[in-house]
Amino acid sequence: MQPLRPADPAAIGGYPLLGRLGEGGMGLVYLALAGGGRHIALKVVREGLDDPQVLARFRREAQTVARVRSRYAAAMVASGLIEEPFWLATEYVPGPTLRQAVQRFGAPPAGTCVRLLAALATGLGEVHAQGVEHRDVKPSNVVLAPDAPRLIDFGIARGEDQTQITRTGGWNGTPGYVAPEVLREQAFGPPADVFSLGVTIAYAATGRPPFGAGPVEAVLLRTINDEPDLAGLPAELAAPLAAAMAKNPADRPTAQELAVACGAPARTSRADSGDRPAAPGGLQEGFASDSAYQNITALAGQPVPADVATAVRQGLVPDGHGKTGRPRRAGVIAGAAAAVLVLGSAVAFRYIGGGDGDDGDRTPTGRTAAGATVTADPRPSFEGSVSDLSEGRSGFGSFLKNNIGRKVRLKVGLNMDIKVTDGKGAAIDISGAEHDNVIFQVWSACEGGLPENGKPEIGRCTAYHVNIGNDERPWRGLNFVHGEFTFQGNFEVSGGADYQGQTLYSLLPVAAD
Numbered sequence: 001m002q003p004l005r006p007a008d009p010a011a012i013g014g015y016p017l018l019g020r021l022g023e024g025g026m027g028l029v030y031l032a033l034a035g036g037g038r039h040i041a042l043k044v045v046r047e048g049l050d051d052p053q054v055l056a057r058f059r060r061e062a063q064t065v066a067r068v069r070s071r072y073a074a075a076m077v078a079s080g081l082i083e084e085p086f087w088l089a090t091e092y093v094p095g096p097t098l099r100q101a102v103q104r105f106g107a108p109p110a111g112t113c114v115r116l117l118a119a120l121a122t123g124l125g126e127v128h129a130q131g132v133e134h135r136d137v138k139p140s141n142v143v144l145a146p147d148a149p150r151l152i153d154f155g156i157a158r159g160e161d162q163t164q165i166t167r168t169g170g171w172n173g174t175p176g177y178v179a180p181e182v183l184r185e186q187a188f189g190p191p192a193d194v195f196s197l198g199v200t201i202a203y204a205a206t207g208r209p210p211f212g213a214g215p216v217e218a219v220l221l222r223t224i225n226d227e228p229d230l231a232g233l234p235a236e237l238a239a240p241l242a243a244a245m246a247k248n249p250a251d252r253p254t255a256q257e258l259a260v261a262c263g264a265p266a267r268t269s270r271a272d273s274g275d276r277p278a279a280p281g282g283l284q285e286g287f288a289s290d291s292a293y294q295n296i297t298a299l300a301g302q303p304v305p306a307d308v309a310t311a312v313r314q315g316l317v318p319d320g321h322g323k324t325g326r327p328r329r330a331g332v333i334a335g336a337a338a339a340v341l342v343l344g345s346a347v348a349f350r351y352i353g354g355g356d357g358d359d360g361d362r363t364p365t366g367r368t369a370a371g372a373t374v375t376a377d378p379r380p381s382f383e384g385s386v387s388d389l390s391e392g393r394s395g396f397g398s399f400l401k402n403n404i405g406r407k408v409r410l411k412v413g414l415n416m417d418i419k420v421t422d423g424k425g426a427a428i429d430i431s432g433a434e435h436d437n438v439i440f441q442v443w444s445a446c447e448g449g450l451p452e453n454g455k456p457e458i459g460r461c462t463a464y465h466v467n468i469g470n471d472e473r474p475w476r477g478l479n480f481v482h483g484e485f486t487f488q489g490n491f492e493v494s495g496g497a498d499y500q501g502q503t504l505y506s507l508l509p510v511a512a513d
Helices: 052-067 098-105 110-129 180-185 190-206 216-225 235-244 255-261 283-288 291-300 308-313 396-402
Strands: 015-024 027-033 039-045 076-080 087-091 142-144 149-151 373-375 381-386 407-414 419-421 437-446 461-468 479-481 484-499 502-509
Touching (some): 052 087, 098 142, 110 149, 110 190, 110 235, 110 255, 110 283, 110 291, 142 291, 180 190, 190 255, 283 291, 396 461, 396 502
Antiparallel strands (some): 015 027, 076 087, 142 149, 407 484, 419 437, 479 484
C-alpha cells in the first residue's frame, strides 16, 4: 500500500480513504473504511476521462458485481455512477494472490490444491447460477485470504443479459488461461471459465503454466492445438483438471460438477440474489486447519490501519489531510499487491490490443497521407496512430520490419487496450508495481478479407506483436491521450521472427542522442 498524495481526496462516497492500493491507466484503487470498521477497496475512474466505452464497461462492472453472491468472491459494497468521480466499492480481501504465493513458496501440497479447486469451483458455480461469467480466471485474480480463497476483479465479467462491449475481433482474458473456443470464435460462456480455472489450478499444483511460456502467439497456438502439459500433477488432480481443460467445451464438467468431484457438497437449488451463500460444510474449516495454506496467507504483509488516526501515524494519510479534490494524473501502475483490485474494466487486456510508452525526443520531417511521420538519418522516426487492419494506412509494421537492428524514435498512438507483463512476457497482477514491459498486438491483414463474423482469426489473418522492455532494460510510461493509449521515446528494434503469420518485434529503450 502507498500513502495518499496531496491531490487525493480525504473521502469518496462518504468513505474515508486510508491509502492507495493500486493504480491503472484510467483510475485508482484506494483502501477505505466503511461502517463498523470494515475495510473496502474503492475503485475510482479518473476524472475527466471521456471515453464512452471505458465508462460503459465500468458501469457494466458495477452492475455485474452487484449480482455476485458467493462465499468465494469479493462482494460489492456500494457504487457511485451518477456523477464524477465514478466509483465502485467492494470488500477488501487481504492476502497474497495465488500467483504470488506460487512464485514465493512453490506449488502448494496436493491436498491444498484440491481444496482450492473445490472452493473456487463452488464459487464459480454460484456466480454462473446468478447468470454471470467471470471471463478472466487466473492466478492473479485469486486472493488467498486467511479464511478461504476469493475470486476477484470482475472488470471484464458479463451477465447473460448484458451486451458485450468490445471492438471487432477482440476477446477479453489472459493468454495461456483463455479457452480455445474464445480464441477461435469468441465463444464465451461458463465452460470457458471452467477451462480457465483448470489452467489456474494446474499452474498452482505444478508451478508452471500448462500451455508453456514464451511469445504470446506461441502460447495461443498451443492452447488451441496442443494438450496441456500435466506432468508432475498430483494424481488426485489429474482427472478433474484434464476434464476441465478439454478442448471441446461440451466435454467439460460444469463448475458445480467439478466442485463435487473434489469433495464439495452438491447444491440442489439456484443461488439466490440475496445474502451470500454459506460456505459448503467442511471447506472453510479445511482452510482453517490447513497449515500449508495458513503459512501462505501470512505473505499478506503489513496489517492495514484500523482507522484514519492509525493511517496518519503510519504515514499513509498526511496529517491534516482533508482535500475534497479528486484523483489527478498518475503513472500506469502502483500500490500493494495485497489489494489485488484494479480497474479491470479500464485496463483489462484484450488480445487485439494494447501498448504504451516512454518519453523521448522526436524530429518529424515529413508526413504521409495517413498522418504518419517518418524521418531518415540520424535516427529513423515514426509518428502516427495504429489500429487493427490499419497497416496500409499507418505503415508501422513495415517501419519496424525495415529498421530491425536500428535505434528509432517513436511517438505512437494505439487505438486499443493493453497487456502489462513481466520481463518474460507473462501476464502479471496489474496491481503490482514490478511490471517490466508491455505487449500489444495489431492485426495486419486477413486473407480473403475478414471472416463472415467480422473477427480476425489466427491462421487466416496476419499480425505483429510488439514487446516493449525486458528484465535488463525495463520500460514504463503509459499515457492515455485523446481517447487512445500513447507511447513515445527512443528504442532499439529487434526480432522479426515469423510464426504462422504472427511476427514478434521487441523495442528496448535507449538513450536519446
